[in-house]
Amino acid sequence: MKKIAIIGSTGSIGTQTLDVVSNHPDQFQVDALAGGSNISLLLEQVKKFNPRIVSVGTAELADEIRPLLPAGTKLYHGQEGLIEVAAGSNADMVVTAVVGSVGLRSTLAAIEAGKQIGLANKETLVTAGHLVMELAAAKGVPILPVDSEHSAVFQCLNGESIREAANITLTASGGSFRDLSRDQLTHVTVEDALKHPNWSMGAKITIDSATMVNKGLEVIEAHWLFGVPYDQIQVLLHPESIVHSYVEFVDGSIIAQLGTPDMRVPIQYALTYPERRPSPGGRLSLAKIGQLHFREMDYARFPCLRLAFECGRIGGTAPTAYNAANEIAVARFLNKEISFLEIESIIEKVLEEHKVVAGPDLEAIEAADAWARVRAGQL
Structure with missing residues (x-):
């Protein structure tokens, strides 16, 4: 037990x-x-x-x-x-x-x-x-x-050496507005943003999915979980959310983890690892799905993802400020104080003003977090 x-x-x-x-x-x-x-x-x-x-x-x-x-x-x-x-x-x-x-x-x-x-x-x-x-x-x-993408990479690396991985690819659904241009994002509402096409998630993560901040956070998390440099982490748009992520190895082989978009599967795998147990979720039928689609990531369309890569490479307290500014901006959007596009502009302005501390201890991290929250609330 x-x-x-x-x-x-x-x-x-x-x-x-x-x-x-x-x-x-x-x-x-x-x-x-x-x-x-x-x-x-x-x-x-x-x-x-x-x-x-x-x-x-x-x-x-x-x-x-x-x-x-x-x-x-x-x-x-x-x-x-x-x-x-x-x-x-x-x-x-x-x-x-x-x-x-x-x-x-x-x-x-x-x-x-x-x-x-x-x-x-x-x-x-x-x-x-x-x-x-x-x-x-x-x-x-x-x-x-427990995240589906990181669980997928973890499963793909089972029995493999991370040193033999050429790159890791995290897939992204694109969120609620994946088929909208930036011009069309000007007047989207909170209610629109909360209608995720694939996953059942909380409000904050659903908004993060629409801005692609969620994927940016996952990129930084993958860097730490698997010890992979940012140049070996890629993001690919995959609207169906069936391929949860995959690993390409140095010999050109690719191992991917597939499944229905049901968070109970990666949760259960974490709880029972290294064993597997029957899951309450539905079974995946590739025959019924018929086709899977993939698109290159557009970093101009999703600037928050670009910012996450930049913060990850800078290191220190940059990712802390990125995350804190986003938490406040999303809360303000959910409270209908700001527009959807203002989320990313607030994050970018906070990062421009932030003075990065290299190799921070816990106190420095919490200080950077507190500063970024206050500043994001002022902008």
């Missing part, structure tokens, strides 16, 4: 992780859950999975939920709560499913405690990849990717 802790249990990845757990009740036990502000859903999860430890976003929410929890349940809140769920639980594996850089300290705490990591919080590696990977190596902690 593998004990699981989930940071971000009420979000898209968190709920799908619990769906996987439900389908294998003899394999997994939920030891700790950290939700945010969705108290009603968190209470449903507590009732079903009976975790020992629960955490919520604020002290006020903790006061609200406390009398509704089963006797003996340990309750925490805020950043302390995330760290307690990550490092203070009896979990063998911590699934970091929270969105944003808020997951960094709890992920580091879980690694320090020797917990296996199921990584869905890409911002952790984007903002502090050097710190996370160095600590994981020192502690002998495996970091198993």
Whole structure:
């Protein structure tokens, strides 16, 4: 029985992780859950999975939920709560499913405690990849990717040497506006942006998919996960989201991972690795699909992806500023304070003003993150 802790249990990845757990009740036990502000859903999860430890976003929410929890349940809140769920639980594996850089300290705490990591919080590696990977190596902690693209690359490299990989290609659906020109993006709405053609994801990631920031974050994450230089990472538009990513080797051979666009598959693979289990998802029929389509990435059409490559190559706190500026810009767009195209202009302006710190420690990373958030809110 593998004990699981989930940071971000009420979000898209968190709920799908619990769906996987439900389908294998003899394999997994939920030891700790950290939700945010969705108290009603968190209470449903507590009732079903009976975790020992629960955490919520604020002290006020903790006061609200406390009398509704089963006797003996340990309750925490805020950043302390995330760290307690990550490092203070009896979990063998911590699934970091929270969105944003808020997951960094709890992920580091879980690694320090020797917990296996199921990584869905890409911002952790984007903002502090050097710190996370160095600590994981020192502690002998495996970091198993949950994102479909990184899970695909991880599977393609099974039994292979990364030294023999010529390049890694991450596929991108193109998001809600993949068939629109830049001129047509001028008047798109929040409601339009949230209609992803392939995947069921949370609001923030869905917007990131439309701007291609999500793919930019994944490029930086892939650099750290697989130790591959940016010149060996490519992005290809693939509208069907069937080929999740692939690896080309030095002999010209290509190994790709295919499947339906169902996040439960990579989640389950991370939970059960190195074994595989039957999945609740539907089966892929290439005969029914008939054709798969691919297009070269247009970096003029998707400038946020270009910026991600630039920040990754610069290193230091540049990716931190990129991510923080985007989080604020997306929140402002979702609140209908700015237009869709202003997301990318805010990111670019923040990066132009940011003074990069090379080889930053955690304090420098958090300082850069805080500065970028304030500046992105002002622009």
